Amino acid sequence: MDNFIVSARKYRPSSFGMVVGQDTITNTLKNAIARKHLAQAYLFCGPRGVGKTTCARIFAKTINCGNISADSEACDQCESCESFNSSRSFNIHELDAASNNKVEDIRSLNDQVRIPPQIGKYSIYIIDEVHMLTLSAFNAFLKTLEEPPPHAIFILATTEKHKIIPTILSRCQIFDFKRIRVEDIIYQLKHVAEKESVSFEDEALHIIAQKADGAMRDALSIFDQLVSLCGKSISYRNAIENLNVLDYEYYFKITNAIFNSDISSVLLTVNEVVEKGFDGYNFLLGLNNHFRDLLVSKDKSTLTLLETTPAVRLRYAEQAALLPVDLLLRVLDIGSDYDISYKNSKSPRLHIELALIKMCSVFGDLNSEKKNPEVTAVQQQEVEDPTPDKQIYKTKPEPAGKTEKIAASVKSPSMDIGKTKENQRSLSIKDAIKATAKANSAKSGDQSFKPEDSPSQTGGSKPMDKAAFLSLWADFVERYSSDGPRFSSMMKTVVPRYDENKKTIFFEFSNSDQRDLFVNNYKQKLLAIINQRGGNNGIELVVEVESTEKKEIIYSDTQKLQFFQSRYPNIKEFIREFHLTI
16 A cells, blocks of 8 residues: 655645745745855744745755756755755754754754755754744854854744744844735645646635635645545535535525525524534624625625635625625624624624624615615605705694695505504604704794795705704704614704804703713714705804803792792782782
């Protein structure tokens, strides 16, 4: 029986040209060899399985090659290259710092450095996992690393650069290896599959590349694992089952259910995912990434950012076309919040279900608009273009018959009783706001407010008058009345004062809590609506808190009489007419 060699070793690069995904570093090393600008120490750092030790070996072999090619590659034919390829070179020394991390090991290395090479010009010392050295070992290595013999070159490799002391870092040329792109991993996997006569599906190789997380060695190990399972044919279905990866069909399915606000389908899909044994947190992360990919797919220029096959990329583009950008952002925001709080949840499954139900509610309003287009058109027309001839709701009392006609014109034939009651509730809120504004304006002697005659929108650069602003204010309060009873009760009692000359709107709240709530959550929204209506010509919002007067405590009857006389001047005439005394 032949000895099996894993693909990570069998197809390990033996030249700079075979290294995958590290073109910048390999080109730099080749130029250093060609120009004979060799440093005494190099530090290769980066994630696992990206080629640090491989590049160190290729670099060491090429330095001592007796017949370097024009593109700075080793010849693989000279005595130095042959001895290296057969693992019998005495010029290249490898040390595992994980098991040789003591001071005595470094002192032994320092003594060995003094011995000149037998073949070639340099003795190269490759120290892998150098961050495992103790502090004393690092300090013992400093002098040799800074001033080694002319024939000695050190190549240090590590996955944890931050654990190396600064005095070591300052003595090395540092090369940061990056994670290998999915496209580069797939290209190499196709090459290996062709060499091994293995047929494959493109989606399966994409799953392997994504599972490898930028590590070529991990990708080749996963490839060997799937070959052991599937034989000479690797399918997408076998890949996701063997690697415990959730099929992307679930994400497309649950996104469609969320878009249709189908909570039952969402919960059933979650139950199916859990019964298959998938971790809930990984499912939530995958769903967030799916929504991110949908957002990227909204623009053709960013569609190439998706690391998937062209067929799946087309499906993302088709589903993304159905979802508005603002709703996608809101869903992503919900997913991010629940991702952060997942670790603290006592019931992980309930936590995920709540997140998905909340996502369904985001699309609920959109679906209700599709089901009731006539009502939506009327409400949108009222908010965005409430001109006098198009205004539906008026604060002026109407006869009963006329009111019924107006309600009938608004109601869609497909609306049920519950939705009709909801519209009536919204109508009463708006009428209450306008009525309150009218009453307060009448008390203050302001006769300019006539809702039944004033437009709610100013066109172009025409400045906004008081009547138009108060109508806009009523629309604003109605729009956000669903934010809760705290907002509704606060805004119904607040009537802003608009100074046209100073272009300033004054808000006076009864306490600082109400002021902070308005400033933090609603001030910018109101300015945006004013700007949308075309009336924001330098208008400023001034928010104040009512000044509370210090009340004097009334004790005696004389003080009580004086208090009532100050409040009701007619009492003086009453006392004089009837000759009253205390």
